[in-house]
Amino acid sequence: MDSPRISRRPLRRPVTVLALAAAMAGLLGGAPAAGADRTPAPAPAAAAAAVTFSDDFNGPAGAAVDSGKWQIETGDNVNNHERQYYTAGNNNAALDGQGNLVITARRENPGNYQCWYGRCEYTSARLNTAGKFTTTYGHVEARMKVPRGQGMWPAFWMLGNDIGQVGWPASGEIDIMENVGFEPSTVHGTLHGPGYSGSGGIGAGYTLPGGQKFADAFHTFAVDWSPNEVTWSVDGTVYQRRTPADLGGRQWVFDKPFFLILNLAVGGYWPGDPDGSTVFPQQLVVDYVRVSTGDTPAAGGPITGIGGKCVDVAAANTADGTPIQLHDCNGNAAQKWTVGADGTIRALGKCLDVASGGTADGTVVQLWTCNGTAAQKWVANTARDIVNPQANKCLDATGNSSANGTRLQIWTCAGTANQKWTVTR
Known part of the structure; x- marks a missing residue:
C-alpha cells in the first residue's frame, strides 16, 4: 500500500520533557x-x-x-x-x-x-x-x-x-x-x-x-x-x-x-x-x-537420547500440538533446540510443552506457542535429566524404545536410559 503515513514527531503538549x-x-x-x-x-x-x-x-x-x-x-x-x-x-x-x-x-x-x-x-x-x-x-x-x-x-x-x-x-x-x-x-x-x-x-x-x-x-x-x-x-x-x-x-x-x-x-x-x-x-x-539479551537468535543444537537418537519435531511441522519424538539425527531445524535462561526449550520458534499442563505419568509432550506457563519450563541438570518442575517428572522416551517415531512424554524420574539426554548448548 502507498498510504501517506508521516512521522508522529513530538506531541505538542508533553507532560514532561520526556527527555523529549x-x-x-x-x-x-x-x-x-x-x-x-x-x-x-x-x-x-x-x-x-x-x-x-x-x-x-x-x-x-x-x-x-x-x-x-x-x-x-x-x-x-x-x-x-x-x-x-x-x-x-x-x-x-x-x-x-x-x-x-x-x-x-x-x-x-x-x-x-x-x-x-x-x-x-x-x-x-x-x-x-x-x-x-x-x-x-x-x-x-x-x-x-x-x-x-x-x-x-x-x-x-x-x-x-x-x-x-x-x-x-x-x-x-x-x-x-x-x-x-x-x-x-x-x-x-x-x-x-x-x-x-x-x-x-x-x-x-x-x-x-x-x-x-x-x-x-x-x-x-x-x-x-x-x-x-x-x-x-x-x-x-x-x-x-x-x-x-x-x-x-x-x-x-x-x-x-x-x-x-x-x-x-x-x-x-x-x-x-x-x-x-x-x-x-x-x-x-x-x-x-x-x-x-542475545546478539543473535540462537541457532540451537541437538538433544540426543537413548540409542543416540535426536529429539525431533515430527515432520518439522510448526503447528501447535505437533508431536515430539525420537528420530535419526539429521541436522535439520526440527532437531535444533535452544535451552533458554527463561527455562524454555525451543525449536522452530516454539516451545517444548507438556500437553494440557498435565502432571501424570505418560502425559505426552508437544510443540506449542511459547506462553510462559509452567508446562513449558524445564531444567536440564548435570545428571542428564530434563525435568518439568511443575510435574517433578522427567522427559522420557515411551516404552524405553529408541525406534524412529517414539513419542516423548513425562514420567517419574527413574534414572533409566530412556530418560537420559545430552543437550548441545
Missing part, C-alpha cells in the same frame, strides 16, 4: 513497501539469555503502570493528523487486576483538551521507557489483543535513544507491530531511518489465515534484533528479515540503544478517522512486555 527524545518521533506511518518479503518461515529460537526488561502488569484493577518502568506522554499529534489526546496517569492506561495493561480509547473530552483541529474528540494513552530502559539488540516481544474498528491504530514500537540529539528519522524506528482498523487480519512491521521513513519505510505485513482477526484473541508480536539484522515474528512464525542490503545503500541506524513505546492512536493519515461503524470505547490489552 521520548516523545519526538512517532509511529511514522508508512505501510510496507510493495514487494516486501511476506513469506512465513519458522522463527529462530530465542537466544539463551537473561531477561533484561519484563512487565507482567500485575496489580490491582485501576492502578497506574509502574512508573519505574514507564512514563506517560500527553498531548495531541498534528504530524499524523491523529484525533486523540493522550492523557496522564491512569485515565486511559490502567491495570485490569488480571495481569493486563489496558489502554483505552474513548470518545470523550472531560478535560476540555485542545487538539490541532480544535476541541479534541477522543482520549487515549501512550507510554514509553525513555530514561528508564533501553536495549541494543535482543529478543523484544509483547503479548497483546488489539482493538477493532475503523480508525483504530495500536502499536508496539521502538525509537533510537539519541532522538533528542539527531532527530527523527536519523534516530531510527523499529515498528514491531502496527495494526490499522480497516485491516483486521493484518499487522505490519517496519524500519524507518534516513531516506526510508514515512510511506517509504522498509517492511512487510503478516496476515492471519482463514479470515481470523487479531482483535479476537491474544497474539505474540516480536523482533529478534542483532547486528545488521532485524527479524519479525507473530506467534513464533517469522514473516520478514531485514538487513542493510534491503536499504539500497542508505544508512543502517539500528546498532545503538532504543527505547520501547506502546500506544493506541485514533485516526490519522494511515488508518483514516473513525466513522459511524466504529464502536467506543476500544482497548489495547497487553498481557506482558519482555526483552531478553
